[in-house]
Amino acid sequence: MLWLKNKVHSSSQYFEQNARRVYLVSKGCCSIELESLSSSSYDFERLGFSFVQRPEKASLMIVSGWIDDAFADKIIQDYACLQGDKAVLAVGACAISASPYISNVNIRLADLVPVTLYVPGCPPRPEDLLEALLRVNTLQKALTKEQITYLGGVVKSNG
């Protein structure tokens, strides 16, 4: 019985290794494209992703739209609440470069939290977002390896 339990646990781990719970912080017109990810035409739940309503349950945060001073505090709080391997996607020209228009008072997302992946476009296609979601896991593994080696170097130099 215990053998069966372990088998089920390991197989569920195998199927959920690329799965992520996605927390959506979206404003503006990119949010329409992001919502269409869970629609029947671009079904991203067959790849293992799903939307959750709270940042404490998610490991991936997708940010789109313009970010002003009041909204920046919320994004920093949400990033602190993420679980596991934290990853952040910056979607659209507004979140990446503080709105494309020159006369703006907005903040770049990369100034607030470490961004894993940029998805350029205004707004990007849903296929573009699916491509980014497929790339996040491999990129996150590579980044964590680099970070581990980097941290090890720091510890050695200090001690």
Place this chain on the structure above:
Amino acid sequence: MSIVKRPEIKNTWYLPAILSGMGITFKNMILNLFGKRQMLTLNYPEEKYEYSPRFKGSHVLTVKKDGAIRCTACMLCATHCPADCITILAAEHEDPSVEKFPISYEIDTLRCVYCGFCEEACPVDAIRMGPEWQMPGINGANFVHDIRALAKRPNLKGGVISVVDEEERHKAGI
């Protein structure tokens, strides 16, 4: 006035409604399994949508027959760009009949909104919006595309020749 719901067999029993609903679900499932109806879901990495030729994707700089780019560095696209993402460095050409040509032509794709105003503003059909959409990249990747990426990336297979050059070729009868 008040609406009175009389207790009937239809209202008290919920099973018939559930069974009829599940019937529709299983009918669609079986039809989709055997491929009788076209599935709505796009299986993304295997299948891709084909877009129309007027789709506004990543930019393409058209080339002349000898391989040089057609751009004359008139700065109309950089002036018209609402996001100010185009930077052009112009220089004098060796040939006295040519006024000037761009040394560097860079588009910051993180700022670009893919509006197509550069394509509309161009008088010599030197810049176009291509068919392929912009790919995502990691933080710190090179998103500023230069002439080599815009005119001679491997997807274009040696560069796109402009419509004007095509017309000249047809007139010459080649």
